[in-house]
Amino acid sequence: MRWVFPIVVVTLLASLLGVMYLDYVVDPEKNLHNFPIALVNQDVGDTLGAPGQQKYVNFGDQVVDGLSKAVPTDKIDLRVVGLNESQQQMQSAQVYGTIIVPGDFSKRLGNLGVGSVVPGDIERPIITLQTNPRTGAFATAIAQRFGNEALTQVDALVGKQLTDQVRAQLAPPPGGPPAPELSGATRITLSHPLNIVVDQYRPLPGGSGEGLTAFFYSLLLLLVGMVGAMIIHQLIDSALGYLPTEWGPWTVHNPPTQISRLRTLLLKWAAVATLAVIVSAVYLGIADALGMQIDRPLALFLYGAFVIIAVGFTCTSVLAAIGTAGLIVNLIIFIVLGLPSSGGTVPIEATPRYFGWLANFEPMHQVFLGTRAILYFNGNGAAGLSRGVWMTVLGLVIGIVLGLVVTRYYDRRGLQRKPVGAKQMA
Template sequence: MATTDTAEPTRRRHLSPLRWAFPIIVVTLLASLLGVMYLDYVVDPEKNLHNFPIALVNQDVGEDLTVGGQTKHVNFGDQVSEGLQKAVPADQIDLRVLGVNEASLEMQSAQVYGTIIIPSDFSKRLGILGVGSVVPGDISKPELILQTNPRTGAFATAVVQKFGEQALTQVNAQVGQQLTDQVKAQLAPPPGAPPTELTAATRLVLAQPLNITVNQFWPLPGGSGEGLTAFFYSLLLLLVGMVGAMIIHQLIDSALGFLPTEWGPWYVHYPRASISRLSTLLLKWSAVVVMSLTVSGALMGIAAALGMPIDKPLLLFIYGALVITTVGFTCTSVLAAVGTAGLIINLIIFIILGLPSSGGTIPIEATPKYFGWLAKFEPMHQVFLGTRSILYFYGDGQAGLTRGVWMSLLGLAIGILGGLFITRFYDRKGLDRKPSA
């Protein structure tokens, strides 16, 4: 039978104005930090764009063209490539000149968000277009290909498409002007002869000589939420680890008599158990481990039932359990170290600072630069990279799984060592969990 506290307080206590205002001040400060982080994250991604990686592949082999009775080898692809590199704002776009195989590998491992491809017959088709504009016959426009990488997220895809629209439209106009001048030179009449005028249709064709083709490099399967399922699954893992650890901390402390238990009008405060801080923490950790396994399996079952594609179920289960365990161990260690204030610390680390720096909805390269610094160690970004790799890139280590696993193991080690050290220190100092005399 439970023993309850029935004794009345020896004297009435009233809150001082400062004690009454303290929680309001704390919440206001937390809300302000939350507002800065979340609104600064999303207000102006275009202004914040920096080092956004896009690949440029020039496969053009060139062509021998005869102009004015002279034959020379030209490579319009090189000219377009050089023009793009000069025109692209280097502080916003990281334009990487790569070979076709290297660019494909970068796309498959989420290292670049898109690729511009200049085909091998670019110069040949452009030369044919110039000749065909003044000679009867069927012709086709040369092509520039813009490949998006939808598995990196919908917002990243939108940035690539907008960049392609702006940059390639400018290239189209520049090539058109160059081609028009070339055709006019070919049609230049002998001295004293009347000039040859281009028809309106010819001028229109020459003004926009390129066909810009946009396609997806590796389309997402159905049920992927346009690339958002990885973010929300990561968020679930992190929230379960944090909230689950707090619930376990609260309920075990209540069962051991360190906190009162209150369910509606029912209030009970069990006798305080004779147990050390270290043993209490180990007890909570055991509950976190079991919780991580059951919840990771439950989340996978729910995802599968809702039609979310999971190509690597065992890998996702193990990684999910690792993430939940890491977050749970760290949260309980923080609570063991600082007590109730650990709730605020965990909230700041995992939610307020973590979500905006995750890169799950807006790429890190489209957020203020300090988010990139936070993303180097904030748990949510590491969790997202690993989850995205498993769900969209078949568990490719370079796509983020390797980093996600190692950072999770590092976080787990920090949580374990920190928790063991602080609880052992408190126990050795005789700092028992009991009211001060």
């Protein structure tokens, strides 16, 4: 029966939606893989020990070794780099956080050991965990959780080594008086010697929605490109007499216009291009009026118009190629598969691996990278703008080629837009 087919189609589409949208958010910790964290060791080491028993130590190297062993390599991509390189990777959204061991780390640990048995003021050595809030709130939370768990293990490891070292220094010579017993407070201090400080690298300014404005702005661009193209397709086809137009209880069906498929597509593309420029300017004005932080308005306007054109051209080409079924194809490509693989809310490294494969070519991910780079990373090409622009160019080329080739082929074969079985137009 005819009513069964649409139910089956919608059920299948709803099932795909359910899998895609729930699978990427149900258990990010379980799906965590290749999550990039930078590790910077600036410790220069120090010479510790009693006179005649001194030796050079570098506790920073021990922290690096301890973290390398404690970190699950299948989940965390721990990158041991210099400070300048770590900052470059933070500025280009290549890592979600950085652990920094300062240059005086060993010296402060040594002072802490001495201070535990000699009166005087001492400071606990610091390890800094820098988060990268411009990569998104969810990524920041994962980086902070990882840092707290890993550095807690390192704190216990370093504390054990420091306690053993102090006990060795207090050990009496053979035949001498017994060593003084460490007090409870001293043992607690030595067992957890590190001061772990969490800091934000380049905090987001106000009006950034905790890093979500880039995602929602990208979604708006994609939606207006896709939905706008579908509306333009319907209205122009109606005006040309190929589709009826309903106004309440009345139906208007204009006589078909003598026009080729190619010219019809070019007419729709012209409407999409005009729409793109207008809507991109409107979105920019709305964002500014609402207090959204925009440092590069011209770049955002141009990129927004470009994205709408690329998405709109491709959607109209798909509709020209396969007709009404193109509505479902466009929905699947741009929305069903696109949103969960965008990386805009949950980072790609915290989703099932097939989302990473989809992110290689899905339009939403490319648009998000470009928009985020403009809004949060000063238009840095390495932060995603270069990829966003070139992938949008590729999408536009695919849409143009598909539309031109298919409509030209239909016109050459005389496949006019008419009911099946109807005679050809004169």
